Amino acid sequence: xxxxxxxxxxxxxxxxxxxxxxxxxxxxxxxxxxxxxxxxxxxxxxxxxxxxxxxxxxxxxxxxxxxxxxxxxxxxxxxxxxxxxxxxxxxxxxxxxxxxxxxxxxxxxxxxxxxxxxxxxxxxxxxxxxxxxxxxxxxxxxxxxxxxxxxxxxxxxxxxxxxxxxxxxxxxxxxxxxxxxxxxxxxxxxxxxxxxxxx
Amino acid sequence: xxxxxxxxxxxxxxxxxxxxxxxxxxxxxxxxxxxxxxxxxxxxxxxxxxxxxxxxxxxxxxxxxxxxxxxxxxxxxxxxxxxxxxxxxxxxxxxxxxxxxxxxxxxxxxxxxxxxxxxxxxxxxxxxxxxxxxxxxxxxxxxxxxxxxxxxxx
Numbered sequence: 001x002x003x004x005x006x007x008x009x010x011x012x013x014x015x016x017x018x019x020x021x022x023x024x025x026x027x028x029x030x031x032x033x034x035x036x037x038x039x040x041x042x043x044x045x046x047x048x049x050x051x052x053x054x055x056x057x058x059x060x061x062x063x064x065x066x067x068x069x070x071x072x073x074x075x076x077x078x079x080x081x082x083x084x085x086x087x088x089x090x091x092x093x094x095x096x097x098x099x100x101x102x103x104x105x106x107x108x109x110x111x112x113x114x115x116x117x118x119x120x121x122x123x124x125x126x127x128x129x130x131x132x133x134x135x136x137x138x139x140x141x142x143x144x145x146x147x148x149x150x151x152x153x154x155x156x157x158x159x160x161x162x163x164x165x166x167x168x169x170x171x172x173x174x175x176x177x178x179x180x181x182x183x184x185x186x187x188x189x190x191x192x193x194x195x196x197x198x199x
Numbered sequence: 200x201x202x203x204x205x206x207x208x209x210x211x212x213x214x215x216x217x218x219x220x221x222x223x224x225x226x227x228x229x230x231x232x233x234x235x236x237x238x239x240x241x242x243x244x245x246x247x248x249x250x251x252x253x254x255x256x257x258x259x260x261x262x263x264x265x266x267x268x269x270x271x272x273x274x275x276x277x278x279x280x281x282x283x284x285x286x287x288x289x290x291x292x293x294x295x296x297x298x299x300x301x302x303x304x305x306x307x308x309x310x311x312x313x314x315x316x317x318x319x320x321x322x323x324x325x326x327x328x329x330x331x332x333x334x335x336x337x338x339x340x341x342x343x344x345x346x347x348x349x350x351x352x353x
Contacts, residue, residue, distance in 0.1 A: 113266040
């Protein structure tokens with residue numbers, strides 16, 4: 001016959017151990033956090049406005065514009081990020097939260113690895129080298145981050161061009177970049193766009 | 200006649216050979232760049248694993264710097280068609296991958312140690328608390344005895 005005192009001791013020990021283990025588990029566990037990626041395209045002045053150093057969004061041939069992207073990673077681990085840039089016009093289909101702007105040809109991309117809880121800056125320096133008139137539309141010969149690009153989308157009178165910027169994240173499972181960032185079982189696209197006229 | 204045919208074949212071979220060498224070089228460059236790209240992705244996977252295992256932000260930041268350097272070499276290799284940059288990227292990616300694996304192992308061991316220590320301490324504290332509750336009356340007795348002894352001494 002086990003003495004009553006021993007049984008009480010075992011029960012008390014077990015109860016206290018469960019309470020202390022729960023405290024240990026709570027202390028060791030990572031606090032739950034909403035995963036997200038945030039980003040913006042910044043003007044030379046470091047603001048989210050005044051991209052063309054004037055009230056009008058007019059860009060003359062040869063004028064160089066130095067913008068930069070600031071991308072913040074809050075996904076809980078390091079991410080391999082790619083920014084895809086496209087040039088569209090007023091009638092181009094815009095990328096949205098679920099669909100990328102694949103219908104508009106890509107001008108280029110920039111990639112970077114960003115650790116969790118850090119913000120990376122990426123330069124986007126561009127200029128219009130020349131304007132090509134064809135079929136009533138103006139096409140642009142551009143220099144983006146030192147690379148020459150001839151756009152395949154034109155605009156009437158060179159007015160109302162649009163830069164589309166898209167955030168793509170490397171997905172280990174598919175071994176490729178995927179549009180937007182993953183939230184549970186879906187992906188969230190966060191496209192940006194900047195309008196301008198070429199003169 | 201035979202000599203003419205042989206000479207003709209020789210000339211044709213001489214004309215074709217630079218093209219074939221160029222193609223081999225281009226193929227070699229493409230293979231090197233592909234290898235560098237694959238190594239970079241593998242290194243990223245290793246670093247992400249280390250991060251998820253609980254490696255410190257400083258370690259991950261340093262590994263990310265190496266990955267970004269390897270990425271810039273890989274971009275130069277693609278742009279310039281240079282085997283030198285592709286090799287530099289490959290080397291850096293492989294070393295980052297190895298370092299990430301060692302960091303991941305250390306982080307995993309540290310996590311196991313931390314969890315083991317915390318739960319062991321919980322069990323020991325549980326025993327201690329149970330003992331304290333059951334033997335609390337004895338502590339009261341001891342305290343009373345000490346008090347009595349002090350009064351007697353005074």
